[in-house]
Amino acid sequence: MKQRALICLLLACILAAYAFERLPFEGQGLNQIFAYSWIVFCALVIAGNGLALLKQSRRVMDLPTEEEERETMEKERQFG
Numbered sequence: 001m002k003q004r005a006l007i008c009l010l011l012a013c014i015l016a017a018y019a020f021e022r023l024p025f026e027g028q029g030l031n032q033i034f035a036y037s038w039i040v041f042c043a044l045v046i047a048g049n050g051l052a053l054l055k056q057s058r059r060v061m062d063l064p065t066e067e068e069e070r071e072t073m074e075k076e077r078q079f080g
Contacts, residue, residue, distance in 0.1 A: 005052040005053045005056065008045070009046060009049040009050060013046060015042065016046070019042075020039075023035035023039070
């Protein structure tokens with residue numbers, strides 16, 4: 001999952017850099033609306049994939065190791 005988010009993030013940044021110079025920001029009417037909406041959607045994709053990367057790295061850091069799990073299982077008393 002982490003690799004997919006990283007690849008999507010890099011692809012979105014490359015597409016944004018490539019398209020930024022070709023979008024008609026100085027155009028009239030519909031051309032200008034398309035250019036700005038394309039940039040907004042591209043920013044949403046970049047932000048979403050960036051957050052996915054941050055969430056994945058935080059999730060990996062929060063997972064307990066096998067030794068910690070065994071220690072907690074040994075410390076718990078079970079009556080029954």
